[in-house]
Amino acid sequence: MKDNGYLCLVLHAHLPFVRHPEEEYFLEENWLYEAITETYIPLIEVFEQLIQEGVFFRLTMSLSPTLVSMLRDPLLQSRYIRHLERLIELSCKEIERTHDQPQYSHLALMYNQRLHKAKEVFVDRYQNDLVAAFKNFQNQGYMEIIASCATHGVLPVLNANPESVRAQICLGVKHYQNIFGCQPQGIWLPECAYFRGVEEILKETGLRYFFVDSHGITHGDPCPRYSIYAPVYCPNGVAAFGRDWESSKQVWSSREGYPGDPDYREYYRDIGYELEYEYLKPYLRPQGFRINTGLKYWRITGPTEEKEVYRPEGAAQKAALHADHFMANRQRQIKYLSSQMDRKPILVAPYDAELFGHWWFEGPLWLDALLRKIAHNGGTLSPITPSEYLKEYPTNQVVYPSPSSWGYKGYNEYWIEGSNDWIYRHLHLAGKRMTQLADRFLSGGRKNPLIQRALNQAGRELLLAQASDWPFIMKSGTTVPYAKRRIKNHLNRFSRIYRDLLGGTIDEHWLNQIEQKDNIFPNINCAHYFRKVT
Amino acid sequence: MGKRPMKKKTVFQKKKAVSRKKKTVSRPPRPRSSTLKKTSPGQAATLWLMVRDPYWIFAAWEITPKDFEKLKAKMKKAFSKAIRVLRVYDITHLEFNGKNANRSFDIEVGKADNRHIPLWQDGIQCCVEIGLKTKKEEFFPLVRSNTVETPSAHPSAQTEEIWMTVKPSSKKGVHQDLSYSSIKKGKRIYLSREDIRRYYERPGPRLRDLLADRLKASYGKRFDRLRLAGEREREKSQRARASDFVHEKR
Numbered sequence: 180m181k182d183n184g185y186l187c188l189v190l191h192a193h194l195p196f197v198r199h200p201e202e203e204y205f206l207e208e209n210w211l212y213e214a215i216t217e218t219y220i221p222l223i224e225v226f227e228q229l230i231q232e233g234v235f236f237r238l239t240m241s242l243s244p245t246l247v248s249m250l251r252d253p254l255l256q257s258r259y260i261r262h263l264e265r266l267i268e269l270s271c272k273e274i275e276r277t278h279d280q281p282q283y284s285h286l287a288l289m290y291n292q293r294l295h296k297a298k299e300v301f302v303d304r305y306q307n308d309l310v311a312a313f314k315n316f317q318n319q320g321y322m323e324i325i326a327s328c329a330t331h332g333v334l335p336v337l338n339a340n341p342e343s344v345r346a347q348i349c350l351g352v353k354h355y356q357n358i359f360g361c362q363p364q365g366i367w368l369p370e371c372a373y374f375r376g377v378e379e380i381l382k383e384t385g386l387r388y389f390f391v392d393s394h395g396i397t398h399g400d401p402c403p404r405y406s407i408y409a410p411v412y413c414p415n416g417v418a419a420f421g422r423d424w425e426s427s428k429q430v431w432s433s434r435e436g437y438p439g440d441p442d443y444r445e446y447y448r449d450i451g452y453e454l455e456y457e458y459l460k461p462y463l464r465p466q467g468f469r470i471n472t473g474l475k476y477w478r479i480t481g482p483t484e485e486k487e488v489y490r491p492e493g494a495a496q497k498a499a500l501h502a503d504h505f506m507a508n509r510q511r512q513i514k515y516l517s518s519q520m521d522r523k524p525i526l527v528a529p530y531d532a533e534l535f536g537h538w539w540f541e542g543p544l545w546l547d548a549l550l551r552k553i554a555h556n557g558g559t560l561s562p563i564t565p566s567e568y569l570k571e572y573p574t575n576q577v578v579y580p581s582p583s584s585w586g587y588k589g590y591n592e593y594w595i596e597g598s599n600d601w602i603y604r605h606l607h608l609a610g611k612r613m614t615q616l617a618d619r620f621l622s623g624g625r626k627n628p629l630i631q632r633a634l635n636q637a638g639r640e641l642l643l644a645q646a647s648d649w650p651f652i653m654k655s656g657t658t659v660p661y662a663k664r665r666i667k668n669h670l671n672r673f674s675r676i677y678r679d680l681l682g683g684t685i686d687e688h689w690l691n692q693i694e695q696k697d698n699i700f701p702n703i704n705c706a707h708y709f710r711k712v713t
Numbered sequence: 714m715g716k717r718p719m720k721k722k723t724v725f726q727k728k729k730a731v732s733r734k735k736k737t738v739s740r741p742p743r744p745r746s747s748t749l750k751k752t753s754p755g756q757a758a759t760l761w762l763m764v765r766d767p768y769w770i771f772a773a774w775e776i777t778p779k780d781f782e783k784l785k786a787k788m789k790k791a792f793s794k795a796i797r798v799l800r801v802y803d804i805t806h807l808e809f810n811g812k813n814a815n816r817s818f819d820i821e822v823g824k825a826d827n828r829h830i831p832l833w834q835d836g837i838q839c840c841v842e843i844g845l846k847t848k849k850e851e852f853f854p855l856v857r858s859n860t861v862e863t864p865s866a867h868p869s870a871q872t873e874e875i876w877m878t879v880k881p882s883s884k885k886g887v888h889q890d891l892s893y894s895s896i897k898k899g900k901r902i903y904l905s906r907e908d909i910r911r912y913y914e915r916p917g918p919r920l921r922d923l924l925a926d927r928l929k930a931s932y933g934k935r936f937d938r939l940r941l942a943g944e945r946e947r948e949k950s951q952r953a954r955a956s957d958f959v960h961e962k963r
Contacts, residue, residue: 335763335764336763338763338859338861339761339762339763339858339859340761374764374862375862387879397868398864398865398866398867398868398869399869400865400869400871400913401869401871401872401873401874401875402868402869402870402871402872404874412877412879412890414909414910414912414913415890416877416879416890418879569879573878573879573880574876574877574878575876575877575879576874576875576876576877577875577876577877577892577909579913581836581864581865582764582862582863582864583864588766589766590764590765590766590767590864591763591764591765591766592765592766592769595763595765595771596765600771600773600827600829601827603761603763603771603773604761604773604774604775604826604827607759607761607773608759608775611759
């Protein structure tokens with residue numbers, strides 16, 4: 180059957196930079212380890228299997244520079260292996276413990292096998308470097324990896340200091356070029372947050388497109404003829420693709436969304452909180468507090484505290500049914516839209532990658548089933564990447580998108596409100612000072628290597644403080660003390676470098692220490708990108 | 714289906730769930746990091762403005778009492794009884810010179826160092842000044858913020874269409890764009906980058922006028938004759954429609 184429209188699946192993989200060499204065990208580093216085991220490795224396995232079986236699929240993915248830096252960091256890689264080995268040991272112990280309880284023992288065995296598999300993929304197949312896996316998928320033509328901003332700063336909020344916005348974008352692109360060895364075609368704006376004018380920097384850096392939430396397009400100027408079902412060009416020719424709300428809702432929504440199905444695994448019931456403390460103690464951190472282990476034996480069941488035992492086969496069947504349902508709905512959408520348009524419509528469905536596997540345990544299974552169904556009996560629906568769509572349809576309407584984000588209520592409220600608004604005066608002041616430093620010390624002929632190092636470290640500290648994750652955590656009320664401490668630590672380190680540079684007394688020993696700690700972008704001249712915009 | 718809020722979550726959000734559970738051993742306290750210093754000597758007064766949503770903006774400032782002292786000479790006796798205010802300006806479509814705002818309003822801020830400001834309209838450009846206001850309503854600004862543009866809360870009323878073709882050029886990494894619009898279906902009138910820039914420089918020219926300029930440039934004197942012919946044709950068709958309408962009524 181003739182293709183009548185396209186589905187553009189976009190996975191945005193991001194974690195804040197949580198690397199703490201100063202302590203042997205650090206709770207927040209678990210965010211990375213859990214995401215590797217539950218999301219990145221399962222996704223890699225799905226894609227590898229599809230390629231091996233000759234299933235044609237196309238996917239767009241962004242890997243944020245902070246995530247890529249952590250995935251390539253030798254210290255975190257070795258710590259991840261240690262983490263994995265302890266979990267494997269715990270799963271072995273669980274097989275023994277549940278020996279007389281068949282309903283649990285096969286689950287313990289399943290986790291044990293998954294963990295062994297994860298170790299095999301991580302250590303043997305990719306020699307600890309998972310970024311190489313994604314790079315391979317791109318090189319083989321199955322995936323288009325796009326850039327993201329340096330440390331996931333919310334650009335409209337940072338725009339009080341235009342130099343900070345420029346640095347976030349340019350460093351993100353530079354980092355991409357260093358890692359993937361090519362020019363990115365598109366970019367994922369952190370939190371999908373767009374403001375008018377940012378497209379000028381995107382164009383300067385050679386980027387052709389970005390994504391906005393639905394109302395970024397529908398409230399654009401003039402009113403777009405094809406709504407969100409075709410990209411639009413900003414006045415400078417950079418394309419904006421709008422998120423399809425219907426596709427998103429079916430995966431994200433708490434009411435209609437798939438991940439809340441009673442047959443799926445319950446995230447919030449982990450043996451780390453369920454079993455006896457003495458039994459678990461060897462697998463908890465030296466500090467001894469309970470943590471998520473990733474071993475969960477129950478399913479969502481319903482709105483009750485009495486959870487039933489998880490049945491992997493039933494959940495897998497449900498994932499396949501949900502993939503069917505998703506595809507059928509997209510086909511219906513496409514069928515209607517293509518009758519109204521002079522071109523094939525495109526449905527853009529962006530998701531946080533960590534939803535698949537970490538939050539929604541069956542997410543990778545669903546994705547696998549969906550990609551297979553589209554390849555084998557998609558009929559009216561084909562997978563596509565934004566670059567391919569722009570190649571097929573280089574002529575699009577000029578519409579200036581409206582400022583927007585995919586956060587709460589569609590704007591920046593989640594990142595600017597009572598719990599977190601205090602950070603911006605400090606961030607903007609530091610941004611202003613960073614530009615002063617860059618302008619003062621980067622111009623002129625001979626450059627002192629120590630000054631250069633201090634300048635770059637100042638840039639790193641500021642960038643790490645600008646991450647959207649810290650105000651997000653403050654608002655969501657999850658690990659607030661950690662988020663506050665991170666902002667304060669980075670800004671205090673920045674201020675000390677600022678004073679030292681102006682006073683002409685750089686403490687090299689201390690600088691060495693913080694270079695070891697906050698070692699993101701080691702080979703990039705970070706300070707250069709903070710220079711005054713002329 | 715569903716019980717968990719799945720909208721926009723990240724890996725670390727689970728910590729909320731963690732905190733609800735009973736913890737057998739609490740985490741040992743970490744050494745407290747030092748607080749952030751707000752201002753430093755010699756730092757110029759600064760005011761930053763950020764957009765929260767279509768109807769709210771957020772202002773934060775770094776100003777010391779010493780900065781306000783600078784206004785003392787200008788204000789003379791009025792200084793002692795003056796109050797600190799934020800003046801919010803709507804400067805949509807303006808080259809703002811400090812006096813030509815479309816409208817403005819004041820908010821008394823006392824000794825606060827930030828303010829969430831509600832707006833009366835979406836889709837505007839605005840900036841803010843902080844300063845002292847005397848009893849006689851005289852305002853003495855100290856520092857002005859950056860300019861921000863608030864989002865539109867509604868779809869645009871503009872339905873004009875401009876189309877653009879962007880293709881990779883021979884030069885690596887550079888893309889060429891070509892914009893056009895049309896009066897009749899299939900008839901393209903090409904626009905320059907300057908035209909597009911002018912179009913979005915609101916209140917810029919209407920698309921119709923831009924297209925007329927383009928046609929004039931292409932056809933020269935013939936353009937007036939063509940326009941007259943076009944207008945005559947339009948009138949003729951209008952008359953025909955009116956006459957059809959009369960016939961139908963009869």
